[in-house]
Amino acid sequence: MSFLELKNITKRYGPLTAVGDVSLSVEKGEFVSLLGPSGCGKTTTLQMIAGFVEPSAGTIRLDGRDITRAKANSRGLGIVFQSYALFPHMTVFDNVSFGLEMQRVPKGERKPRVEEALSLVHLSPYAKRYPRELSGGQRQRVALARALVIRPPVLLLDEPLSNLDAKLREAMQFELREIQRKVGTTTVMVTHDQAEAFSISDRVVVMEAGRITQIDQPYRIYEHPETEFISRFVGKTNLLPGKVATATGAGATVSLAGIAVPVENAGLSVGETVTLCIRPEKLHLTAPSNGLLTGRVADRFFLGSQWLYHIDGPLGTIMVVTPNDGSTPAEQGAPVGLEWSPSVVRVHRGAMAEAPDVALEVTG
Amino acid sequence: MSASLPDTAPASPGEDTPQRRFPTAPLFLSAPAALLFAALVLTPLFLTALLSFNQFEYATGRTGGFTLEHYLAVVTDEYYLEIFLRTFRISALATAICVVIGVPEAYILSRMTNPWRSIFLLVILAPLLVSVVVRAFGWSMLLGPEGPVNGALIALGIGRMKLLYSEGTVVVALVHVMLPFMVIPVWTSLQKLDPAVEQAALSFGASRATAIVRVVAPQILPGILSGSLIVFGLSASAFAIPGLLGGRRLKMVATVVYDQYLSDLNWPMGAAVAVILLAANLIIMLTYHRMVEGHYRRRLG
Ligand SMILES: Nc1ncnc2c1ncn2[C@@H]1O[C@H](COP(=O)(O)OP(=O)(O)OP(=O)(O)O)[C@@H](O)[C@H]1O
Numbered sequence: 234m235s236f237l238e239l240k241n242i243t244k245r246y247g248p249l250t251a252v253g254d255v256s257l258s259v260e261k262g263e264f265v266s267l268l269g270p271s272g273c274g275k276t277t278t279l280q281m282i283a284g285f286v287e288p289s290a291g292t293i294r295l296d297g298r299d300i301t302r303a304k305a306n307s308r309g310l311g312i313v314f315q316s317y318a319l320f321p322h323m324t325v326f327d328n329v330s331f332g333l334e335m336q337r338v339p340k341g342e343r344k345p346r347v348e349e350a351l352s353l354v355h356l357s358p359y360a361k362r363y364p365r366e367l368s369g370g371q372r373q374r375v376a377l378a379r380a381l382v383i384r385p386p387v388l389l390l391d392e393p394l395s396n397l398d399a400k401l402r403e404a405m406q407f408e409l410r411e412i413q414r415k416v417g418t419t420t421v422m423v424t425h426d427q428a429e430a431f432s433i434s435d436r437v438v439v440m441e442a443g444r445i446t447q448i449d450q451p452y453r454i455y456e457h458p459e460t461e462f463i464s465r466f467v468g469k470t471n472l473l474p475g476k477v478a479t480a481t482g483a484g485a486t487v488s489l490a491g492i493a494v495p496v497e498n499a500g501l502s503v504g505e506t507v508t509l510c511i512r513p514e515k516l517h518l519t520a521p522s523n524g525l526l527t528g529r530v531a532d533r534f535f536l537g538s539q540w541l542y543h544i545d546g547p548l549g550t551i552m553v554v555t556p557n558d559g560s561t562p563a564e565q566g567a568p569v570g571l572e573w574s575p576s577v578v579r580v581h582r583g584a585m586a587e588a589p590d591v592a593l594e595v596t597g
Numbered sequence: 598m599s600a601s602l603p604d605t606a607p608a609s610p611g612e613d614t615p616q617r618r619f620p621t622a623p624l625f626l627s628a629p630a631a632l633l634f635a636a637l638v639l640t641p642l643f644l645t646a647l648l649s650f651n652q653f654e655y656a657t658g659r660t661g662g663f664t665l666e667h668y669l670a671v672v673t674d675e676y677y678l679e680i681f682l683r684t685f686r687i688s689a690l691a692t693a694i695c696v697v698i699g700v701p702e703a704y705i706l707s708r709m710t711n712p713w714r715s716i717f718l719l720v721i722l723a724p725l726l727v728s729v730v731v732r733a734f735g736w737s738m739l740l741g742p743e744g745p746v747n748g749a750l751i752a753l754g755i756g757r758m759k760l761l762y763s764e765g766t767v768v769v770a771l772v773h774v775m776l777p778f779m780v781i782p783v784w785t786s787l788q789k790l791d792p793a794v795e796q797a798a799l800s801f802g803a804s805r806a807t808a809i810v811r812v813v814a815p816q817i818l819p820g821i822l823s824g825s826l827i828v829f830g831l832s833a834s835a836f837a838i839p840g841l842l843g844g845r846r847l848k849m850v851a852t853v854v855y856d857q858y859l860s861d862l863n864w865p866m867g868a869a870v871a872v873i874l875l876a877a878n879l880i881i882m883l884t885y886h887r888m889v890e891g892h893y894r895r896r897l898g
């Protein structure tokens with residue numbers, strides 16, 4: 234049995250199902266991220282684990298104990314709230330020390346532990362300030378220190394790093410991972426930021442409209458998204474609608490607006506409507522004559538370590554990412570060919586959904 | 598209530614652009630309120646203060662002139678001292694009881710979900726719709742020698758008790774009347790709290806009681822403070838309740854002022870007592886405000 238187990242958890246607010254039938258097992262010492270668009274029920278799920286929202290149905294077990302109806306103050310979890318929820322009338326030091334006080338840690342031991350936690354989040358000079366005298370990112374780090382200092386068996390983090398600059402965020406991610414490795418804290422983190430979810434999680438849970446759509450290792454979520462929604466939400470992707478033209482043994486071809494493209498056969502039948510997903514970095518630019526597809530460079534963007542091209546062709550605009558290896562990039566307007574290996578193409582059955590809003594945000 | 602004007606940059610001479618002109622809009626907008634305040638509050642107050650310095654003869658009545666004898670009489674007379682002490686004792690007690698009852702009441706109210714919350718809010722506010730005089734009569738009927746309370750005491754074999762015309766009765770009736778003035782400001786400051794902050798305290802293993810004492814109470818202190826000031830101020834100058842439930846002997850300052858004006862016809866004396874009450878009230882309230890809020894200004898802003 235897993236350390237933390239959600240079984241068919243549902244939360245309804247009147248007619249709205251904020252969280253529907255969520256089942257999730259988290260092993261001891263595992264780092265799991267909940268990833269999904271705004272309003273998909275991530276906070277609600279976390280709050281049910283924390284005991285602040287009562288599930289409409291389902292059970293939650295922690296370390297073999299049924300805690301579905303247990304009081305929040307008996308669960309012993311460390312929580313970072315999305316709104317930070319710092320105690321406004323206490324100094325930073327007192328905020329962090331509060332949890333230790335509640336655990337009846339002797340006064341002499343409290344001080345070094347609070348100081349350690351504050352230095353971990355780079356806030357040592359701010360111990361005497363009140364929360365309203367801090368910036369948003371500093372408040373967020375106080376919230377993090379406050380949850381870490383009590384060394385809880387389970388950490389619930391609701392977008393704990395959303396307000397930090399890139400450098401600090403990376404440092405904090407590293408710290409979180411370190412702590413989790415050293416102490417073996419089981420961590421459930423909510424995040425909007427897929428890069429963050431991928432870089433520090435053992436497993437990522439993708440949620441959509443109150444439901445879990447995929448639970449997998451970050452690498453597998455990225456490479457094998459189970460739905461078109463996920464491939465769109467996670468990273469950039471090219472979605473190409475087509476029909477299966479031939480299907481023989483291990484291979485198949487899909488006809489995209491008259492152009493035949495080889496793919497791997499996963500039980501496809503001829504005539505079926507499918508959507509192909511190809512990640513931009515899996516495509517290569519070649520001379521126009523030996524590409525599977527030809528087009529023209531419509532736009533190019535310099536991303537530092539990479540180049541992002543928008544290639545206009547017979548299938549519309551296709552994104553291509555190539556590493557910046559120091560060679561001269563393709564010019565705007567230049568004709569180019571695109572090639573890829575059939576194994577990088579993911580085939581989703583069914584037609585493409587009509588332009589969902591997340592696509593704009595993620596691929597735009 | 599008074600007009601406060603935004604700081605205007607002093608225009609340097611010769612630079613008379615239209616944007617630099619003294620802004621007249623705020624002045625115009627606050628003028629009606631300021632006029633009303635001056636006409637209805639400041640003028641009577643000023644006249645009362647003037648009146649308190651007039652000379653007075655029992656034979657001839659008010660004779661004008663200037664004297665401090667009324668103030669001297671009030672300050673040196675044990676009778677007045679006792680009344681002032683009683684007034685502030687009763688008011689302080691009523692305020693303390695209002696805090697003890699009103700704060701938990703507001704907290705429970707803020708915890709209710711909606712149909713009940715609206716209903717109970719209405720229940721709390723409804724007494725304000727009934728005149729204080731009517732409610733004071735209600736108490737005197739309830740507690741009178743032939744009232745239901747004494748009836749019950751006799752039936753229980755305890756015997757008739759003198760309930761009316763005691764300090765306790767006045768305090769109880771004042772609490773009854775003043776409670777909404779405590780509940781409302783506290784409730785308002787509870788509304789402004791982020792519920793997650795209390796949840797955070799619980800998540801660290803704090804008991805409900807600890808969370809309330811250590812986390813909720815300090816944050817609603819400004820609400821408790823303003824509630825206390827309102828209740829204390831209104832109680833110290835209450836007239837109908839001590840007038841109807843205190844009887845002839847248990848006087849409070851407002852009833853003494855009334856007596857001076859209407860029984861003794863000694864208007865200057867009544868005015869002097871009223872002015873002293875105002876001054877004492879101001880001093881007590883400002884001190885209290887200083888003490889409590891100074892403590893929390895930096896934390897809660
Ligand atoms: N108390 C509530 N009453 C009614 N609806 C609620 C309540 N709390 C949340 N919801 C709804 O439940 C859904 C899920 O909310 P939740 O806060 O879990 O989203 P989220 O995934 O955390 O979003 P975000 O990333 O923006 O924080 C939303 O549609 C929200 O409007």
Ligand SMILES: [Mg+2]
Pocket residue numbers: 275276277315391
């Ligand atoms: Mg959320």
